[in-house]
Amino acid sequence: MSHVTAAPTAARPPRAGRPADPSPRPRARGDRGTLILLLPALVPVLLFSVGPLLYGIYLSFTDARGGRNAVISFVGLKNFGDVLADTDFWSSFKIGLIWAVSVTVLQFLAALGLALLLNQNLRLRTLARVLAMAPWAMPPIVIGLMWRLVYHPNAGVLNAVLQDVHLLDHNVDWLNDFGTALPAIIVVGVWTGMPQTTVVLLAGLQGVPKELHEAAAVDGASVWRRFWNVTLPQLRPVIVTITALDFVWNINQFAMVYALTQGGPGGRTRLPMLFAYEEAFRYGFFGYAAALGVAITIVVLVVLGFYLWRQMKESR
Amino acid sequence: MRRGLRSALAVAAATVLGLTAGCSGGGNDSGKPVTLKFLSLAWQKDSLAANKRLVTEWNKANPKIQVQYVQxxxxxxxxxxxxxxxGGDPPDVIHxxxxxxxxxxxxxxxADLTKLIPTGLKNDIPDAAWGTATFDGQGGQGIYGVPFLQESQVILANKKMLDAAKVRIPTSGDPWTWDEFQQISKKLTVGKRYGIAWPLKSPVNKVLNLSLNFGGTFFQTSGGKTTVKVGPQEKEVLQRIHDQLYKDKTADPSTLGMGTTDPLPGFYAGRYAMVPAGIYLRQQVVEQAPSGFQWVTIPPLKGQTTQQGAISQTLSVAADSKHPKEAMQFISWFLNGQHQVDLAKGDWLIPTSKTAAQDPTLTTDKYGWNVATASAKSLILAPYLKVNGFDEFKSKVATPVLQSYFANKITIDQLAQKLTQDGDKVLERYNK
Known part of the structure; x- marks a missing residue:
């Protein structure tokens, strides 16, 4: 108990787990210095991220329209009321949800398989890992253009291969057929997003202690049982994080789908971001488009919050 | 620590100075020559060359008004x-x-160009063409661009197949009727070969322009309010194309989702005998078709008339341009009769200039130029050009509905209902 009576001159006892700060003045000066050093990085973030974000939220409460000398008036929640009543938007949002959930789930399953493979002691493992990351290095627009060629009804490699193996007897216009357009872009989405999910899962796999596998093997657990009862539970925090992030990235997808289909045919691939983009840049309804952006963010946050809450509840 | 603070301040100051320097500049000194930015959308090889050559010529002859070509x-x-x-920094001259x-x-x-357009240029372009660039602006009705190239819809056909089927080759004075065209498509459909390919990835402009053959306008205005109408006249062309796809089976359904140029490889390979096309597509055929491939340009089809909706390529001046007079000077020179001949030949389109239209190179029968130039007589102002909100109607309503109809997912009555109900809802937004 001697430490209770010690240091009579200290103004405040140190908080649990933290050492006492012996020299508060120099530290305060250090904070200022750090802040100034951070300014060059902070200014662009404030200017180009936070500023536009706040401006977008402000616009969502106005009737802002494109036009020279356009007068902007505050309209309160009118835009949000219009969003709720906009059946076109909700059908686009439904397509967005189908797209995001499908891509996230399929991407996760494919990435998990690939990560398990790349975690083995294979020959040329490093080369395989590098090649698996290739789609990550490609800009979304380039991916869109490349897959447009793959899916081309006359000159596309997909039709040629399927006809060579007698799975097709005629050319299919994958990106313009009402039945195949959405599945076709989902495949591209999975292919594009797989590398980053693979990297994260691979890192997670490498963090699973070998001893657990060895102990389970000694107890006679099969490979499948070890995967189900050892690997997956150990990966759970990684899986929750990466699927949540993937979902957010996917629902916000724009460039790749724009390059592939521009939302067609018949609006079958018009994701919510494409819908908002058209409202702003084609029709000039900036206020309404901003409200769509805010609404999408809110709905995604709610869906994501529910998902994370469920996962946390189950892991307790 | 003090030294560290000083370094931090120096870095911050340098950054701020750097940013400031980056944001400044570009001022307009009155002693310097005026520089106009010209945004050109030329893309065909010959057209690009013609555009760039004309800009170079202008710059040589006009040291005080320099034009910067922007692709x-x-x-x-x-x-x-x-x-x-x-952003407040548009190009001065906009294509x-x-x-x-x-x-x-x-x-x-x-910018409203009404008072800036010189009389010579005004008189050289027909009123109907000026009509395609006359709109309601913020200051009332005005001319917002100089129309210079127009496109009509023709049909490119495989000559050998037409001859083999003993089909009459029509002329501009005696064109095929739609009925005749449908009969001929049946004749040309043999085995796995179809008579026609309808590339309808972007069906709206094509259908609306062709519907004028039967007087179909799709829009009506009453009391200042525009609404969509789909009556018997509007249904004619829609129904006929649909019939070719699903009743006569003379049109290849696999080309439905294609863009205009996509069916050309199949056309060369003999998978279909005819392709409806804008006249500019002749250039692609000339450049790409295998040697020995014989083709012919079929003039616009006739319903009640051969009328088609016209859209023009235009050159406009931005309202924010600091040099509208100089920009108009450049446009007026750039679009004179002789230059329009060069531009039309480069893009394989019809010039609006009356002088240019008389040029012998645009009336020769080589590559169907005589048919293309004569088709200008069929062009009238497309009614949808004057509809406020047409772009949203086209993208949100008409494109998906027409695609659904041509994919045989909905009937023509459902199409009519959707176009009018959903279309009116969109236009209501602009009627306010």
């Missing part, structure tokens, strides 16, 4: 213009088409 693309010109207009001008004029982004 744009039809694929993203709308985004490029909207962002540059909103676009008349369907895009209505919106930009209404939003006040384009």
């Amino acid at each position: 744009g693309s039809w694929d993203n010109v709308n985004d490029q213009l909207v962002t540059s207009f909103e 676009d088409d008349s369907s895009a001008l209505a919106g930009f004029a209404g939003q006040g982004y384009l």
Whole structure:
């Protein structure tokens, strides 16, 4: 108990787990210095991220329209009321949800398989890992253009291969057929997003202690049982994080789908971001488009919050 | 620590100075020559060469008004213009088409050229063509672009197949009727070969322009309010194309989702005998068709008339341009009769200039130029050009509905109902 009576001159006892700060003045000066050093990085973030974000939220409460000398008036929640009543938007949002959930789930399953493979002691493992990351290095627009060629009804490699193996007897216009357009872009989405999910899962796999596998093997657990009862539970925090992030990235997808289909045919691939983009840049309804952006963010946050809450509840 | 603080301040100051330097510049000294930015959307090889050559010639002859050529693309010109207009730094001279001008004029982004257009240029272009660039702007009705190239819809046909089927080759004076065209398509459909390919990835303009053959206008205005109408006249062309796809089975359904140029490889390979096309597509055939491939340009089809909706390529001046007079000077020179001949030949389109239309190179029967130039007589102002909100109607309502109809997912009555109900809802937004 001697430490209770010690240091009579200290103004405040140190908080649990933290050492006492012996020299508060120099530290305060250090904070200022750090802040100034951070300014060059902070200014662009404030200017180009936070500023536009706040401006977008402000616009969502106005009737802002494109036009020279356009007068902007505050309209309160009118835009949000219009969003709720906009059946076109909700059908686009439904397509967005189908797209995001499908891509996230399929991407996760494919990435998990690939990560398990790349975690083995294979020959040329490093080369395989590098090649698996290739789609990550490609800009979304380039991916869109490349897959447009793959899916081309006359000159596309997909039709040629399927006809060579007698799975097709005629050319299919994958990106313009009402039945195949959405599945076709989902495949591209999975292919594009797989590398980053693979990297994260691979890192997670490498963090699973070998001893657990060895102990389970000694107890006679099969490979499948070890995967189900050892690997997956150990990966759970990684899986929750990466699927949540993937979902957010996917629902916000724009460039790749724009390059592939521009939302067609018949609006079958018009994701919510494409819908908002058209409202702003084609029709000039900036206020309404901003409200769509805010609404999408809110709905995604709610869906994501529910998902994370469920996962946390189950892991307790 | 003090030294560290000083370093931090230095870094911050340098950054701020750097940013400031980056944001400044570009001022306009009155002693210097005026520089105009010219956004051109030329993309065909000959057209690009003609545009660049004309700009170089102008710059040599006009040291005080220099033109800076800026290459744009039809694929993203709308985004490029909207962002540059909103950013307050648009190009001075803008190449676009008349369907895009209505919106930009209404939003006040384009200068009204009515008082700037010289008489010579005004008289050299027919009133009907000026009509395609006349819109309601923020200051009332005005001319918001100089129309210079127009496109008509013709049919490119495999000559050997027509001859083998003993089909009459029509002339501009005696064109095929739609009935005749449908009969001929049946004749030309043999085995796995189809008579016609309808590439309808972007069906709206094509259908609306052709529907004028039967007087179909799709819009009506009453009491200042525009609404959509789909009656028997509007249904004619829609129904006939649908019949070719699903009743006569003379049109290849696999080409439905294609863009205009996509069916050409199948056309060369003999998978279909005819392809409906804008006249500019002749250039691709001339450049790409295998040697020995014989083709012919079929003049516009006749319903009640051969009338088609016209859209023009235009040159406009941005309202924010500091040099509108100089910009108009350049446009007036750039679009004189002789230069329009060069531009029309480069893009394989019809010039609006009356002088240019008489040039012998545009009336020769080589590559169907005589048919293309004569088709200008069929062009009338497309009614949808004057509809406020047409772009949204087209993208949100008409494109998906027409695609669904041509994919045989809905009936023509459902199409009519959707176009009018959903279309009116969209137009209501602009009627306010």
